Amino acid sequence: MTEAPARHAAPPPDIALAERLFAELAARTAARRGVTRASYGPGEQVAHDILAREGAALGLAVATDAARNLYLTLPGTGAGPGLIVGSHLDSVPLGGNYDGAAGVLMGLAVAAGLRAAGQAPPRDLTVMAIRAEESTWFAASYIGSRAAFGRLAAGELDGVCRAGDGMALGQAVAAAGGDPAALARGEARLDPARIAAFVEPHIEQGPVLEDRGLPVGIVTGIRGAFRHRAALCLGAYAHSGATPRAGRRDALRAVARLVVAMDAMWERRAAAGEDLTVTFGEIATDPDEAAFSKVAGRVAFTLDVRSDSDMTLAAVRGELAGLASAIAAAEGVRLDLGPETGTAPAAMDPGVTAALAAAAAAAGVPALAMPCGAGHDAAVFSQMGVPTGMLFVRNAHGSHNPDEAMAMADFAAAARVLAGFCLSPPCPR
Numbered sequence: 001m002t003e004a005p006a007r008h009a010a011p012p013p014d015i016a017l018a019e020r021l022f023a024e025l026a027a028r029t030a031a032r033r034g035v036t037r038a039s040y041g042p043g044e045q046v047a048h049d050i051l052a053r054e055g056a057a058l059g060l061a062v063a064t065d066a067a068r069n070l071y072l073t074l075p076g077t078g079a080g081p082g083l084i085v086g087s088h089l090d091s092v093p094l095g096g097n098y099d100g101a102a103g104v105l106m107g108l109a110v111a112a113g114l115r116a117a118g119q120a121p122p123r124d125l126t127v128m129a130i131r132a133e134e135s136t137w138f139a140a141s142y143i144g145s146r147a148a149f150g151r152l153a154a155g156e157l158d159g160v161c162r163a164g165d166g167m168a169l170g171q172a173v174a175a176a177g178g179d180p181a182a183l184a185r186g187e188a189r190l191d192p193a194r195i196a197a198f199v200e201p202h203i204e205q206g207p208v209l210e211d212r213g214l215p216v217g218i219v220t221g222i223r224g225a226f227r228h229r230a231a232l233c234l235g236a237y238a239h240s241g242a243t244p245r246a247g248r249r250d251a252l253r254a255v256a257r258l259v260v261a262m263d264a265m266w267e268r269r270a271a272a273g274e275d276l277t278v279t280f281g282e283i284a285t286d287p288d289e290a291a292f293s294k295v296a297g298r299v300a301f302t303l304d305v306r307s308d309s310d311m312t313l314a315a316v317r318g319e320l321a322g323l324a325s326a327i328a329a330a331e332g333v334r335l336d337l338g339p340e341t342g343t344a345p346a347a348m349d350p351g352v353t354a355a356l357a358a359a360a361a362a363a364g365v366p367a368l369a370m371p372c373g374a375g376h377d378a379a380v381f382s383q384m385g386v387p388t389g390m391l392f393v394r395n396a397h398g399s400h401n402p403d404e405a406m407a408m409a410d411f412a413a414a415a416r417v418l419a420g421f422c423l424s425p426p427c428p429r
């Protein structure tokens with residue numbers, strides 16, 4: 001007869017430590033408004049130095065890799081794949097103090113709590129501070145986490161340059177003490193087979209938890225996207241009073257019909273339970289040629305479609321093509337969607353999400369299962385085959401701005417969930 005492993009009560013995470021470090025981060029990376037922590041720049045380095053200092057003070061093993069990602073490890077009682085809790089420490093220019101940093105400090109608060117209680121986790125617990133997640137600096141996604149798996153392309157190291165000072169990524173990595181040559185060779189620090197689970201705690205960047213009055217969210221999947229950043233509708237300019245309805249080739253009316261048709265499609269699919277967002281973020285007539293008394297002959301627009309399901313994205317792509325050609329024929333215009341870019345949806349691991357939900361229930365923290373609409377390093381871990389989860393903390397006013405507002409009580413609630421998870425991770429591999 002086998003006994004179920006005893007479920008230890010998790011010791012309280014060190015919230016005071018996190019609070020002190022949030023204050024130090026805010027003070028030492030302060031900008032004109034909010035904080036600025038450029039990827040591989042001075043602000044991000046300050047944050048990494050603070051975390052390395054605190055990890056050493058807690059007696060955690062401190063290590064970095066060729067991309068200068070930081071690893072703070074509390075040894076576990078058992079051998080075998082360990083747990084990684086992490087997020088990024090860079091920020092957008094004039095950004096908020098919590099986006100990214102909250103995830104790293106939550107991991108540290110949990111490790112510090114275990115340390116203070118003299119308790120070891122069942123497996124190694126590594127707090128990971130990931131480099132260069134905010135693609136406003138280098139126009140490449142998930143630089144640090146991809147580098148940790150040896151998945152950065154050599155061309156990116158030479159060819160992608162930082163906004164502002166134009167420094168090439170490889171040079172910036174070297175300036176931070178990293179080894180771009182090792183990255184170009186694809187040397188990996190992390191082996192997916194040696195990671196039992198990765199959890200990224202993060203502030204929620206939308207209003208869902210705020211609206212529902214819940215402190216914590218457990219992410220079910222990260223939405224993928226397809227995007228048209230340079231779509232164009234070409235009709236014919238004509239006199240607004242002199243051109244009959246039948247003879248018009250109105251580019252603006254055609255795009256408007258596409259917006260309405262796509263919105264109706266979204267409503268229909270959402271009602272059927274599909275996860276989807278459809279956003280026409282920019283629509284512009286030509287300022288030089290358009291006028292109030294002219295039928296618009298040219299309209300540029302963008303379209304961003306997101307879903308946590310590959311099947312939904314594919315179906316919407318097909319439906320969009322059909323709508324565009326039908327509307328173009330009916331309106332006598334040319335509708336050219338232009339090049340498509342995008343990312344694949346990333347599934348969260350059902351075992352990890354179930355273990356997070358169980359930890360939330362055990363801690364008495366109400367949690368909402370919800371999709372994640374923005375990209376995160378967790379997507380890379382998931383795509384590398386690591387069982388991955390994300391824990392959201394309620395946050396008002398969105399993110400990427402200095403007004404993001406996370407209550408420390410909500411951070412503490414999420415940290416209790418994370419602590420419980422770290423003591424009872426899902427079936428270790």
Ligand SMILES: [Zn+2]
Pocket residue numbers: 088099100133202
């Ligand atoms: Zn972030």
